[in-house]
Amino acid sequence: MQKMPRRDTNPEVQLRRALHQRGLRFRIHGTELPGRPDIVFPRARIAVFVDGCFWHYCPDHGTLPKNNRDWWAAKLEANVVRDRAKDDALRAPGWLPVHVWEHDEPSDAADTLRSIWEERRNRIR
Ligand SMILES: [Zn+2]
Secondary structure, three states: OOOOOOHHHOHHHHHHHHHHHOOOOOEEOOOOOOOOOOEEEOOOOEEEEEEOOOOOOOOOOOOOOOOOHHHHHHHHHHHHHHHHHHHHHHHOOOOEEEEEEOOOOHHHHHHHHHHHHHHHHHHOO
16 A cells, blocks of 8 residues: 655645744635645735645756656646746735745745745735
8 A cells, every 4th residue: 555645745835834933824725716825925915835846846956757758748738838827816916926846945945935025024914
């Protein structure tokens, strides 16, 4: 039987923990927003996506499976196009989409998000 992935190694969980450590409060799974962002800062209007390197075709780790290569290329390309469309749909009503790669160091990503949050918190009232 295949072992279940360890929950605490999940990049999204690690990022949430790093954000909590920095005193940030947020909601998870913004199901009412385009693209269902993983982490949402409602007042600052920041929508965070933790993108998997394979499914979102990371420039560093994105790979194409050897079987059905053309099919995968079309599918992953469509994912990238859809990501951009969701970002546009978020920007229109004033949200800021932020994408974090699953390969990003959670503490670095959390530092970046805190800076963005501090800036937007003061701008949007
Ligand atoms: Zn990557």
